[in-house]
Amino acid sequence: MTDPPEITEEEFRRLADFLYRRTGMVFTETKRYYVERRISERMVATSSESFSVYFAYLRSEVRNEVAQLINAFTVNETYFYREDYQLDCLSTDLLRERVATKRPRDPIRIWSVPCSTGEEPYSIAIWLLENWKDVDTYDIEIVGSDIDTRVLEAAAEGIFGKRALMRLSPELVARYFHSLDDERWQILDDLRQSVRFSRVNLIENRETRPQGRFDVIFCRNVLIYFDDESRRVAAENLYDNLMPGGFICLGHTESMSRISPLFEVCRYSGAIVYRRPQGLRA
Numbered sequence: 001m002t003d004p005p006e007i008t009e010e011e012f013r014r015l016a017d018f019l020y021r022r023t024g025m026v027f028t029e030t031k032r033y034y035v036e037r038r039i040s041e042r043m044v045a046t047s048s049e050s051f052s053v054y055f056a057y058l059r060s061e062v063r064n065e066v067a068q069l070i071n072a073f074t075v076n077e078t079y080f081y082r083e084d085y086q087l088d089c090l091s092t093d094l095l096r097e098r099v100a101t102k103r104p105r106d107p108i109r110i111w112s113v114p115c116s117t118g119e120e121p122y123s124i125a126i127w128l129l130e131n132w133k134d135v136d137t138y139d140i141e142i143v144g145s146d147i148d149t150r151v152l153e154a155a156a157e158g159i160f161g162k163r164a165l166m167r168l169s170p171e172l173v174a175r176y177f178h179s180l181d182d183e184r185w186q187i188l189d190d191l192r193q194s195v196r197f198s199r200v201n202l203i204e205n206r207e208t209r210p211q212g213r214f215d216v217i218f219c220r221n222v223l224i225y226f227d228d229e230s231r232r233v234a235a236e237n238l239y240d241n242l243m244p245g246g247f248i249c250l251g252h253t254e255s256m257s258r259i260s261p262l263f264e265v266c267r268y269s270g271a272i273v274y275r276r277p278q279g280l281r282a
């Protein structure tokens with residue numbers, strides 16, 4: 001591996017500012033090594049001999065380089081049944097409340113954003129098949145979205161390694177995956193085709209809005225990469241994507257109360273989630 005390029009403070013600031021405006025993610029000097037490694041990958045891939053040549057190329061918006069840069073900087077850590085106490089809360093409490101006003105065969109819309117390589121939306125599908133007695137009564141639609149186009153391609157392919165599957169029992173793996181070789185398992189076609197994937201930037205209302213309104217949104221382990229302002233923008237966008245009375249689940253280190261006053265806090269025995277109030281937004 002070649003040494004990453006040393007970039008000046010001013011170059012670092014320009015790059016961090018560019019990424020912040022495009023993604024909401026904050027990169028401070030403490031992340032310099034990570035930033036230099038990632039930028040080095042992109043400079044090699046675009047045959048740029050210096051940061052300024054690369055930055056000019058990036059700004060010219062040719063060959064989708066902005067998307068490639070974003071893909072290189074995202075942190076995509078995820079696995080099946082992550083923070084499964086929230087999945088339990090979904091099947092035990094949240095859906096019971098959501099279906100109280102629905103009729104059989106009505107749609108139930110669930111959004112996993114960001115979904116990374118797909119483990120989260122597929123986990124929701126498997127969990128509901130295994131644990132929710134009314135799973136066949138309603139028309140369940142699960143959508144997975146992310147800003148990173150590379151992870152979305154992987155999600156649609158649905159091929160996973162041992163680490164991604166580590167929290168699933170061998171019985172669940174045998175029921176919902178077929179093995180490709182000793183190291184890789186692909187989710188069954190029916191399940192794969194039941195989840196729709198789309199590219200969405202959480203801080204861009206023109207991208208979140210067309211996804212429509214959901215009963216439940218899982219927005220886990222992304223707000224930690226944002227600053228207060230981008231968290232607020234993302235929260236307001238997601239509020240618009242919730243049906244009145246709909247729920248949003250965050251990662252366990254994230255709290256909506258510190259981000260936005262728009263939501264009600266709901267404490268269930270297994271999890272704290274947030275709800276869009278039934279009334280109109282003030």
Ligand SMILES: C[S@@+](CC[C@H](N)C(=O)[O-])C[C@H]1O[C@@H](n2cnc3c(N)ncnc32)[C@H](O)[C@@H]1O
Nearest residue numbers: 023074077078114116147148201202220221222
């Ligand atoms: C750590 S993963 C979380 C995946 C999953 N929700 C989980 O908890 O396992 C964070 C994801 O956030 C995505 N991301 C970062 N900024 C984003 C933005 N502005 N809009 C949508 N997704 C974003 C990244 O591409 C990455 O896949």
